[in-house]
Amino acid sequence: MSEIQTIDYELLFQHAPVGMCISERRIIRSANRALAAMFGCTTEQLAGQSFLMLYPSSDEFERTGARIVPIMNVNGCYSDERIMKRANGELFWCHVSGSGLVGDDPHAAGIWTFDDLSAKRPVTAQLTPREREIAALLVEGKTSKLIARQIGMSPRTVEMHRAKLMKKFSAATSSELVHRLLGVQQQ
Template sequence: MNTKTNIDFASIFQFAPIGMCVSENRIILACNAALATMFGYHQDTLIGASFQILYPSTDEFERTGARIAPIMNAKGSYSDERIMKRADQELFWCHVSGRGLDKKHPHAAGIWTFEDLSAKRTVSAELTPREREIAALLVEGKTSKLIARQIDLSPRTVEMHRAKLMKKFSASTSSELVHKLLGIVH
């Protein structure tokens, strides 16, 4: 017996258990209830807002956008874990994945998902925007040389930031730092 099921994509989007949004030029065109709840905003506040509202600083918003573009141009999609900001200014780790709808213009239109990782990983030390960016890349397993190349810094500068992170997290090795950033306690 072949039965045809009507699928209500608007309801699927709205009630998905993960934060979702559709964007155009880094402006939120539509978002679901899970995204609004995760960030502590009403959906109406987010619709029409720049993604910048979700970042800890303007610099992080700009640098992340610049970092994402070439990766999306090459792969068509992007995924990372980064520190984001709720409406009440609380910082939290978030897994972000997205896909551009126009391969030639990665920010022109996109579909994005956001997963709150705060239950697994807390932001426990006061970090600068650059330290947050480097911490997110360290968690991805990148070396200082790769991080330096990706964010256009010298490897020495990245090592300096890594050393500051190690001090802030009382880590004696790079491996211990990554474990602490991930919230893994030994």
């Protein structure tokens, strides 16, 4: 039998093939190299910064923060796909997953992973913050009624935004819109 070696968790964290960070009250306390590269900055530039710098708008930052609390309170973790913003202003689709480290306070501390989806799903249309939010929920397979309930607006207003998205993506059906949002080529 070989001798048990001490595991260097900092080394594993820094060299993980997916973007990772540790957060406290929505402030990035430590970020790995993959996360810094994904967002076009250094780990030092990310440390101590609010997650706000990674969002296309402060409104999206606030709404996402509010949306994850009830889900994390029930599940202890959260995952979605959303449009994020690199340091140079470029928008891109990103899969975000996180786990709270303090059971009754999801924002107290957490560990988060980020996976850049831009190679499979480019952002191809100029979208408003609300359209980005609705697009992300459509990609999750949610109906207009569920989206309306989740983000606190009327189903009719969600349908209006869906219609604008369909026009921007030249989609004839909701299914085609979702495929275009996902970057899937239909045959």
